Amino acid sequence: MIQQTIADGLVSSATYLLVALGFALVYSTGRFFNFAHGILFVLAPYVMLGILHALEVPLCVAAIAGIAASLAAGCLFDLGAYRLLRRRGASSLVMLLASLGIYVLVQNLVSMTCGDSTKVVLAGAADVGQPVIGVYLTLTRCATVAAALISATALWATLKWTRWGRTFRAVASDPELANASGINSDKAIIWSIAVGSALAGSAGVLVALDVGMTPDMGLLPLMMAVVVMIVGGSRSVLGLTLAAIFIGVSQHLAVLLMPAQWKDCIAFLLLLFFLLFRPQGVLAKKTRAAAV
Amino acid sequence: MEYLLHILILIGIYVILSVSINLIVGYTGLLSIAHAAFYGVGAYVAALMALSLHSPFLVNTACAVVLSGVLGALVGIPSLRIRDDYFVIATFAFQIITFSVLNNWVSLTGGPMGLPGIPQPTIFGLQVSSHVGFLLLVGVFCALTLWVTHRIVRSPFGRVLKAIREDEVFAQAAGKNVAAYKVLVFVIGAGVAAVAGVMYAYYISFIDPTSFTVMESIFIISIVIIGGAGSLWGPVVGAVVLVVLPELLRFIGLPNAVAANLRQMIYGGLLVAFMMWRPRGFLGEYAFQGKEARG
Numbered sequence: 001m002i003q004q005t006i007a008d009g010l011v012s013s014a015t016y017l018l019v020a021l022g023f024a025l026v027y028s029t030g031r032f033f034n035f036a037h038g039i040l041f042v043l044a045p046y047v048m049l050g051i052l053h054a055l056e057v058p059l060c061v062a063a064i065a066g067i068a069a070s071l072a073a074g075c076l077f078d079l080g081a082y083r084l085l086r087r088r089g090a091s092s093l094v095m096l097l098a099s100l101g102i103y104v105l106v107q108n109l110v111s112m113t114c115g116d117s118t119k120v121v122l123a124g125a126a127d128v129g130q131p132v133i134g135v136y137l138t139l140t141r142c143a144t145v146a147a148a149l150i151s152a153t154a155l156w157a158t159l160k161w162t163r164w165g166r167t168f169r170a171v172a173s174d175p176e177l178a179n180a181s182g183i184n185s186d187k188a189i190i191w192s193i194a195v196g197s198a199l200a201g202s203a204g205v206l207v208a209l210d211v212g213m214t215p216d217m218g219l220l221p222l223m224m225a226v227v228v229m230i231v232g233g234s235r236s237v238l239g240l241t242l243a244a245i246f247i248g249v250s251q252h253l254a255v256l257l258m259p260a261q262w263k264d265c266i267a268f269l270l271l272l273f274f275l276l277f278r279p280q281g282v283l284a285k286k287t288r289a290a291a292v
Numbered sequence: 293m294e295y296l297l298h299i300l301i302l303i304g305i306y307v308i309l310s311v312s313i314n315l316i317v318g319y320t321g322l323l324s325i326a327h328a329a330f331y332g333v334g335a336y337v338a339a340l341m342a343l344s345l346h347s348p349f350l351v352n353t354a355c356a357v358v359l360s361g362v363l364g365a366l367v368g369i370p371s372l373r374i375r376d377d378y379f380v381i382a383t384f385a386f387q388i389i390t391f392s393v394l395n396n397w398v399s400l401t402g403g404p405m406g407l408p409g410i411p412q413p414t415i416f417g418l419q420v421s422s423h424v425g426f427l428l429l430v431g432v433f434c435a436l437t438l439w440v441t442h443r444i445v446r447s448p449f450g451r452v453l454k455a456i457r458e459d460e461v462f463a464q465a466a467g468k469n470v471a472a473y474k475v476l477v478f479v480i481g482a483g484v485a486a487v488a489g490v491m492y493a494y495y496i497s498f499i500d501p502t503s504f505t506v507m508e509s510i511f512i513i514s515i516v517i518i519g520g521a522g523s524l525w526g527p528v529v530g531a532v533v534l535v536v537l538p539e540l541l542r543f544i545g546l547p548n549a550v551a552a553n554l555r556q557m558i559y560g561g562l563l564v565a566f567m568m569w570r571p572r573g574f575l576g577e578y579a580f581q582g583k584e585a586r587g
Contacts, residue, residue, distance in 0.1 A: 033377050092377045093323055093580040094567050100510060101563030104556055112553040226381055261396040268385040275374055275382045
């Protein structure tokens with residue numbers, strides 16, 4: 001029983017981490033809360049489903065096409081809106097509101113074209129999986145955890161050791177100085193959005209394979225990504241990973257103590273607590289927000 | 293005719309909501325996405341009192357305003373420590389928690405089933421039952437809200453609010469108790485939003501949590517942004533535009549489900565467009581510069 005709860009918690013953690021990695025990457029290079037990130041989580045599975053219905057292709061091809069659609073949409077948001085706003089010196093609040101508008105726009109576009117009902121990818125009996133040391137594992141859920149671990153490690157290594165990573169970090173710490181030293185910050189931002197969108201898209205695909213999809217399924221993982229980022233700090237992959245594990249597992253453990261519908265409430269109370277008392281995250285030393 | 297009155301009543305409710313959030317967002321510069329929470333708390337307090345205590349309308353309204361005001365103070369307090377986009381996230385969290393409580397505390401709020409059968413209000417012995425009656429009632433509260441807001445923004449209190457918006461450190465240096473002003477403006481804004489909630493509950497006579505979601509909060513903030521933050525008549529213009537525009541879609545003969553989506557797409561799209569080309573809205577004087585941009 002307890003193993004199963006922890007395993008469920010880890011699968012949630014993996015989803016939160018996949019969304020949060022991209023969200024935090026965009027936050028640190030672009031310096032705004034990109035709410036449109038949540039809709040990329042929704043877009044990928046719907047595109048995947050559409051392709052599966054329209055063409056005779058294997059599931060993995062459709063999944064990759066869905067993730068590519070998310071990536072393209074993310075870049076489109078940047079080229080169409082964010083870049084223009086940056087040119088005008090828009091504040092982070094204006095960027096946040098614009099991305100919120102994009103979120104509302106695209107979510108309703110999805111819900112208008114595909115309907116509000118829950119859609120599943122693979123019809124038929126639900127796969128409960130094989131019991132391993134008292135835990136029921138399905139392929140999808142193992143894949144979610146693996147994807148999160150691989151993405152986190154790859155992102156961490158890229159940021160630390162490659163030239164790309166140095167560019168990202170330079171833009172994150174001071175975009176003007178980075179520009180002055182010959183780095184194109186626009187390019188770094190659109191790359192981070194591309195990477196982040198692909199990660200959000202793959203998280204969406206995996207969740208849709210596990211439990212199905214609805215047009216409004218993006219808001220909760222988005223908000224959880226915000227919680228993870230605030231708790232873990234936006235600049236540290238390790239911090240994000242630990243925060244995702246902490247939040248996912250503690251949410252599921254809390255279900256043992258109280259009715260399940262309160263588990264999201266707990267995460268947001270945690271968010272308020274961290275915002276008030278430790279807005280820079282558990283590992284980081286200080287952020288812009290901490291300085292008045 | 294009833295349809296026209298219905299639209300006017302809705303406009304009235306949204307005018308109350310958007311004028312009250314404008315005090316917080318437009319005049320004081322604290323972007324908050326939690327107004328549907330106060331709206332909902334107002335509606336639920338009034339509905340529960342009317343259903344279980346059978347108390348009169350004005351008493352219910354007063355209780356709703358007070359309770360929502362207390363919650364407003366609770367949301368306002370984080371603004372003393374965190375700012376700009378981090379504060380937006382905090383209000384977002386509050387909005388989601390409130391919705392979750394309305395939706396999950398089934399024994400009190402009825403959960404997703406909502407609260408049906410809210411009785412018609414009686415004020416000084418007169419029962420308000422017709423559309424015309426409700427329109428008068430909403431109109432009176434609307435006028436009251438506009439008048440109070442007008443008085444507030446013209447008063448020394450209002451000038452301090454604008455000073456906090458433009459330069460918080462300066463306001464502090466001028467000896468103003470910035471913390472008290474911020475919390476107080478939240479109390480006022482939340483209290484007035486509760487009035488809109490009470491109107492809604494009595495008018496529709498049925499409430500459920502889906503009327504008080506995050507999306508509703510975003511809708512209310514869109515009204516202020518499109519109409520113009522930091523101006524008295526901006527939110528009124530915004531409310532008229534955003535309530536009437538989707539209704540026009542019905543006349544083209546779109547099915548209801550599509551119209552609901554289109555309504556949200558319209559305000560989502562307008563939100564993006566205004567942020568890109570006219571961040572101060574039709575009439576506004578505040579363009580969400582944030583605190584850090586001004587150094």
